[in-house]
Amino acid sequence: MKDYARESRPWVIWLTIVAVILAGIGIFFYYTLFRQSKSELIEAVPTDAAFLFVINDNDAFVSGTEPLIDYMNELFVIDALPAFETMRSKLPDGDYDLTVSGHTVGEGLCLLFNMHADKAAFKRLLRALSIDPNNYVPFENNRIYTYGTNYKSVKFAYVNHIISFSTDLELLKRAIVQHTHPKNLLSAKPFKEVYELTEKNRKQNWLVFKSKTYLPYLSSFLQNDLAKKVEQGLQNTEWAAFQLRFSGKDIFLSGYMFTETPESDYFDILVNRTGDGMGITDIYPAQCHWYTHLETQKVKELNRLKKYKEEETAYLKKLSPSEVGYFLISQDSVDYQYVIMLTDTSRNVLEAFYGDKVDSAQEATPDGIYLIPNHLAPLMKMFAPDSVGCFIQKNNALVFAPSKEAMKVYQNSMKTSGSLSQNRYYPFVNEAVASSSVMNFVLFNNENDSHWQTQLSDKGKASQFGQNLRILSVSCETMGKGKNLVPVNLYLHF
Numbered sequence: 001m002k003d004y005a006r007e008s009r010p011w012v013i014w015l016t017i018v019a020v021i022l023a024g025i026g027i028f029f030y031y032t033l034f035r036q037s038k039s040e041l042i043e044a045v046p047t048d049a050a051f052l053f054v055i056n057d058n059d060a061f062v063s064g065t066e067p068l069i070d071y072m073n074e075l076f077v078i079d080a081l082p083a084f085e086t087m088r089s090k091l092p093d094g095d096y097d098l099t100v101s102g103h104t105v106g107e108g109l110c111l112l113f114n115m116h117a118d119k120a121a122f123k124r125l126l127r128a129l130s131i132d133p134n135n136y137v138p139f140e141n142n143r144i145y146t147y148g149t150n151y152k153s154v155k156f157a158y159v160n161h162i163i164s165f166s167t168d169l170e171l172l173k174r175a176i177v178q179h180t181h182p183k184n185l186l187s188a189k190p191f192k193e194v195y196e197l198t199e200k201n202r203k204q205n206w207l208v209f210k211s212k213t214y215l216p217y218l219s220s221f222l223q224n225d226l227a228k229k230v231e232q233g234l235q236n237t238e239w240a241a242f243q244l245r246f247s248g249k250d251i252f253l254s255g256y257m258f259t260e261t262p263e264s265d266y267f268d269i270l271v272n273r274t275g276d277g278m279g280i281t282d283i284y285p286a287q288c289h290w291y292t293h294l295e296t297q298k299v300k301e302l303n304r305l306k307k308y309k310e311e312e313t314a315y316l317k318k319l320s321p322s323e324v325g326y327f328l329i330s331q332d333s334v335d336y337q338y339v340i341m342l343t344d345t346s347r348n349v350l351e352a353f354y355g356d357k358v359d360s361a362q363e364a365t366p367d368g369i370y371l372i373p374n375h376l377a378p379l380m381k382m383f384a385p386d387s388v389g390c391f392i393q394k395n396n397a398l399v400f401a402p403s404k405e406a407m408k409v410y411q412n413s414m415k416t417s418g419s420l421s422q423n424r425y426y427p428f429v430n431e432a433v434a435s436s437s438v439m440n441f442v443l444f445n446n447e448n449d450s451h452w453q454t455q456l457s458d459k460g461k462a463s464q465f466g467q468n469l470r471i472l473s474v475s476c477e478t479m480g481k482g483k484n485l486v487p488v489n490l491y492l493h494f
Contacts, residue, residue, distance in 0.1 A: 039159070039161060039162055041097055041115070042186060042195065044114045044159070044179055045175070045184070046103060046112070046171075046174040047184060049102065049185065049213075050109060050213040051076065051207065051213075052100070052102075053098075053208075054099055055098040055100060056097070056203060056204060056205055057203070057204075057205055058088075060205060064245070064246030064247075065246065067246075067249060068494065071464055071465045071469075071494060074465045077110065079151075081111075082151045083149045083152040084154070084165055087129065087147060088115070090124075091125055091128075092121050092124055097115060098113065098115045100113050103171055103174075105168050105170070105171055110168045110171050111166065112171055113164065114162055114165075115162065116161055116162060119161075122158045122163060125163070142159050143158075155169050155172045159176055162179075190258045191210075191238075194239045194240060194241035194485075195241065197255065198241055204243045206242065206243060207244045208241045209239070209240055210239050211238060211239070211257070212238065220460075221459055221460035221465060222456060222460055223460075226455050227457070237257040237259050238260065239257075240255060240488065241255045243255055249493060249494040250492070250493050252490075253488075253489065253491075254489050255487075256486060257488050258486075270476050271480070274478075275295070275438045278293050279322070279342050280293065280323055280340050280342050281420050283394055283395065283397050283399060284325065284340070284419060285329060285414050285418075285419065286426075287413050287417045287423075288327040288328060288444070289443070290327065290442060290444065291327035291420070292326040292442075293440045294324055294439040294440070295322065295438045295439070311379070315376070316382070318347070318349070319341060319349055321342060321343055322343075325341075325342075326384075327340075335451075336410070337386050338400060338406070339380075340398070340399050340400075341397060342396065343396060343398055350362070353370065353372060353376060368393070370392070371389065371390050372389060380400070383400075388400045388401070389403050390404055423444065425493070429442050429471060429473050432473055432491035433491070437477050437489070438477060439475065439476045440473065441475075442471065443471070443472040445469055445471070447470075468494045469492065469493075471491065471492065473492075474489075476488050476489075
């Protein structure tokens with residue numbers, strides 16, 4: 001009797017091989033034919049994008065940026081926007097999805113505009129622009145056309161139901177090649193996670209940017225030390241997505257930043273906080289150039305953190321600060337930095353510094369400016385990177401300064417100008433920052449003050465952005481433990 005099972009086995013192997021080959025051919029044709037006929041806008045954006053505007057309401061974007069065009073040109077190089085709008089106006093009436101992405105070209109950035117349109121609309125665009133369809137530059141079986149406006153010379157191409165525009169020919173070619181590349185921006189988890197936020201709300205305009213790529217460009221407006229602080233402060237974040245809103249000379253951005261390291265010390269302050277408002281507003285002086293406010297960990301949480309030694313935890317337990325603040329005053333070209341702690345009113349915090357010698361310390365301090373004992377000075381580095389030499393009690397808070405001279409500068413400032421609520425720019429910040437924020441950084445640039453100028457690079461000093469920015473506010477709300485998205489609000493006032 002023959003063994004038919006054995007005789008049939010080679011056919012099974014050959015059928016398997018043929019099936020694998022056919023599957024490969026199917027994938028190839030999917031990428032080269034079917035998939036490409038329905039390209040999404042994001043598939044035409046080269047993966048080296050520094051930032052991306054997802055524009056769902058073009059009219060709102062154009063009208064909103066008009067009063068801010070000088071600053072937007074410097075921050076996002078959108079000087080090609082008028083040229084694009086001139087060409088877009090030649091298309092038939094309708095709603096067109098649009099992305100505007102910024103890419104590194106040489107030492108600067110250049111824009112790429114992508115928008116959906118059908119073939120009939122594209123042919124009508126060519127006729128409206130009086131462009132000969134046969135006058136083109138061939139590239140990758142596609143046609144690149146050129147149109148000169150009063151603003152720019154624009155190169156554009158129609159590929160897979162997408163019209164791509166750019167003033168840079170090489171950037172446009174990169175966009176064309178991107179259509180056939182199996183990997184795009186969505187292939188990276190950090191980008192995909194924040195980009196999905198934009199797809200959940202298609203009524204808003206969005207700004208998406210990559211910290212590692214865009215921040216060095218932004219930092220070029222700042223002097224080196226401050227630029228490094230900005231870049232280091234956001235080095236644990238990758239992509240961010242913000243709803244974008246304009247109002248006169250104000251820019252509001254509300255969204256999330258993605259981090260791969262939510263458990264790091266850097267983001268520890270944002271986890272499981274209460275966000276119950278700022279309780280030390282009246283401690284900050286109106287004349288401060290910047291301030292930072294943040295909630296601290298509860299003492300029971302500090303006991304579980306390995307970064308604190310037993311001595312430090314015991315010291316913090318005596319102080320029990322619920323909020324910590326930092327601010328800077330500049331006087332006669334000298335910068336003074338201060339620390340505030342909101343403490344537990346049920347405790348005598350002086351005991352944390354003087355133990356059972358509180359009475360003698362009070363008798364020896366008629367001016368109310370207490371010197372920090374030498375053996376405790378190193379512990380203050382938990383809160384202040386700079387030297388801290390003395391403190392005063394104010395309401396239910398402690399204010400620390402480098403020296404008695406610096407403390408008197410603070411006290412005089414409070415007497416002559418009042419507290420933060422008297423700062424003429426503070427009402428803008430108060431409206432823009434959510435009361436549930438657990439970390440705020442606010443920079444004030446008074447036009448009569450020279451301190452901000454010392455923080456700018458030569459490029460920043462020559463810019464409209466550097467000269468006219470009045471408020472920069474960054475605030476974060478609480479994030480769930482183990483989550484990768486940090487809720488962030490940005491506010492700029494010019």
